[in-house]
Amino acid sequence: MTPTRFEPGDHVRVRPDEKPGHVRTPGYVRGKNGRIERIxxxxxxxxxxxYGGSGLPESPLYKVGFRQTDLWHEYTGPPNxxxxxxxxxxxxxxxxxxxx
Amino acid sequence: MSEAHHDLEGHDHEGVKPxxxxxxHAARIRAIEVLLVEKGVLTEEDVRRQIEYMEARSPANGxxxxxxxxxxxxxxxxxxxxxKAAALELGIDASGPVEFVTVENTPxxxxxxxxxxxxxxxxxxxxxxxxxxxxxxxxxxxxxxxRAAMREFGLExxxxxxxxxxxxxxxxxxxxxxxxxxxxxxxxxEELAGLxxxxxxxxVSVPRFEAVRTG
Numbered sequence: 001m002t003p004t005r006f007e008p009g010d011h012v013r014v015r016p017d018e019k020p021g022h023v024r025t026p027g028y029v030r031g032k033n034g035r036i037e038r039i040x041x042x043x044x045x046x047x048x049x050x051y052g053g054s055g056l057p058e059s060p061l062y063k064v065g066f067r068q069t070d071l072w073h074e075y076t077g078p079p080n081x082x083x084x085x086x087x088x089x090x091x092x093x094x095x096x097x098x099x100x
Numbered sequence: 101m102s103e104a105h106h107d108l109e110g111h112d113h114e115g116v117k118p119x120x121x122x123x124x125h126a127a128r129i130r131a132i133e134v135l136l137v138e139k140g141v142l143t144e145e146d147v148r149r150q151i152e153y154m155e156a157r158s159p160a161n162g163x164x165x166x167x168x169x170x171x172x173x174x175x176x177x178x179x180x181x182x183x184k185a186a187a188l189e190l191g192i193d194a195s196g197p198v199e200f201v202t203v204e205n206t207p208x209x210x211x212x213x214x215x216x217x218x219x220x221x222x223x224x225x226x227x228x229x230x231x232x233x234x235x236x237x238x239x240x241x242x243x244x245x246x247r248a249a250m251r252e253f254g255l256e257x258x259x260x261x262x263x264x265x266x267x268x269x270x271x272x273x274x275x276x277x278x279x280x281x282x283x284x285x286x287x288x289x290e291e292l293a294g295l296x297x298x299x300x301x302x303x304v305s306v307p308r309f310e311a312v313r314t315g
């Protein structure tokens with residue numbers, strides 16, 4: 001079992017990196033602050049798998065929750081609407097300030 | 101007509117292989133397939149078996165899971181904690197490297213599933229996604245204005261309900277466990293399954309009892 005860097009409840013920031021290729025982190029969450037909801041397991045890295053690589057070492061995958069109003073300035077729904085997305089560990093870093 | 105049959109309408113399944121007449125993309129895929137077979141990467145039989153596998157999956161599987169969860173609290177707990185294992189209990193084999201997670205609708209939270217990056221969908225259980233699920237329109241609006249997107253499917257969510265969108269961007273596929281509609285207390289498991297459409301399992305609709313009585 002790969003040790004995980006984050007635990008449920010941790011506040012994280014999605015790295016704002018520009019990265020070409022088969023990347024499973026959509027632009028709309030990059031640079032945004034969210035919270036670890038649960039650990040989904042470890043999986044082969046799709047950024048390597050897509051190009052014939054081994055995908056190893058396997059990477060922990062987290063379900064990360066965001067407030068919709070933190071993602072979209074023009075969001076018109078109620079403030080407790082949420083968005084969950086599954087992100088690989090290397091895309092996450094500890095949040096600097098706890099905003100979620 | 102069941103939702104499963106409905107899902108297949110609009111697709112031409114004259115034979116299982118796309119013919120050149122089916123269009124440029126189908127012809128291209130066929131050419132790639134021929135090359136892969138020629139190079140020994142896969143066989144025609146592998147392709148045929150995979151098509152057969154996918155065609156055998158349908159939203160009726162999801163409806164069975166939901167109906168069982170409604171009548172059996174123990175099964176519901178297992179479905180929420182280990183969807184793959186719960187599906188296997190009903191003879192639905194979703195084995196493979198992809199994980200499955202079921203999210204429960206409650207009076208407080210309504211769940212909506214999307215894949216913004218492509219068309220990830222719980223295919224091993226429900227079969228192929230509907231065309232609109234793969235559209236740019238749905239994929240973008242489900243995340244940035246989910247309430248408006250659901251409204252176009254005739255689903256209006258009150259401001260007292262949290263809308264939780266799940267973007268299945270990686271190795272997990274999501275299914276919605278909708279709430280059992282009121283007035284269905286006397287219904288059998290099979291009748292209950294008849295209330296659960298594909299759209300309910302994605303979260304753009306909810307099971308309605310009246311709709312079935314009049315429709």
